[in-house]
Amino acid sequence: MTESHAVEMTAESVWGGGVSPFGVSWRKLMMWIFIITDGLLFAGLLAGYGFLRLASPRWPDQAEVFYIPFIAFMTFVLITSSATMGTAVGAARHGDRRWIVRGLALTILGGLTFLGCQAYEWTHLIHEGARLYTNPWGVPHFTACFFVLTGFHGSHVLSGVIILTVTLIRTLLGKATPEGVEIAGLYWHFVDLVWVFIFTLFYLL
Amino acid sequence: MAEKEHAHGGYRLYWVTWLWLLILTIFMIGFEVLHLPRLFLVLALVVFMLTKAAFIAGNFMHLRFERLNLIVMVVVGLLITGAVLFVLIYPDGLRVLQLSKAS
Incomplete structure (x- = not known):
């Protein structure tokens, strides 16, 4: 058998059905596919923001509009919640129920803290006169981008908190599987991943 | 007991990753505060952003083990x-x- 024939046979056996070419269960694969499509949604939103920003003759200085240390604190909360989520996933793999519960509870607490901070930030800006298409800084697109980007992300954080709460209840009832915790974790880490891009591209640059 | 120790040792990856993310975030904010030249700032922040994304996807989401x-x-x-x-x-x-x- 030639080498090329062997490679062809191996590829055929992997993609020919009967085995998973990705080496993961269908539930986990579906979550990855969802993450890709949802990631593209955010890529589209960020590309739209980039277009509006480039097309605007001027753009407000973010440091004058936002209190950057507060946004940094929100980032800290989210990355810490990702670490606690990772701890829960690790515990689920090792069957350590006590740490699954602790990890999930701390992650939910982190998510709620982030949402509280975001609600405060929105309220503060709205009190300053920020609306979807008008604001005191003279660039209408600025607040449109802000509300759409952070609003979509915030809705994902809220969804994540709900998913994690359900996972926590299922763990307490003894119904959660290690894979279920891992899939919930994938979603939560994705929410953190998206924030890395929003924090850099919208708040810092 | 040995299994439990192994389990807790498995959490180290997540907290080391957390530490790196924290350090990178502090650097990013430091660069922003220092008012560096615009081109340098943009390049540095984008590199840090992609590094953080790689840490999250690779270690937190276990992508590098897939x-x-x-x-x-x-x-x-x-x-x-x-x-x-x-x-x-x-x-x-x-x-x-x-x-x-x-x-």
Whole structure:
């Protein structure tokens, strides 16, 4: 058998059905596919923001509009919640129920803290006169981008908190599987991943 | 007991990753506060942003421990499509800016 024939046979056996070419269960694969499509949604939103920003003759200085240390604190909360989520996933793999519960509870607490901070930030800006298409800084697109980007992300954080709460209840009832915790974790880490891009591209640059 | 110790040793990856993310975030904010030259700032922040994304996807989401087929599907799918979106949309933004300045 030639080498090329062997490679062809191996590829055929992997993609020919009967085995998973990705080496993961269908539930986990579906979550990855969802993450890709949802990631593209955010890529589209960020590309739209980039277009509006480039097309605007001027753009407000973010440091004058936002209190950057507060946004940094929100980032800290989210990355810490990702670490606690990772701890829960690790515990689920090792069957350590006590740490699954602790990890999930701390992650939910982190998510709620982030949402509280975001609600405060929105309220503060709205009190300053920020609306979807008008604001005191003279660039209408600025607040449109802000509300759409952070609003979509915030809705994902809220969804994540709900998913994690359900996972926590299922763990307490003894119904959660290690894979279920891992899939919930994938979603939560994705929410953190998206924030890395929003924090850099919208708040810092 | 040994199994429990192993389990807790397994958490180390997540907290080391957390520490790196924290350090990178502090650097990013430090660069922002220092008012560095714009081009340098943009390049540095984008590099830090992509490094943080790689840490989260690789370690938190365990992508680097998955099979190559899955890694390629996720990374190439997102990066290529994202890059195409930006490359197609950004030049139009500059054209609109030039048109609005000319009128």
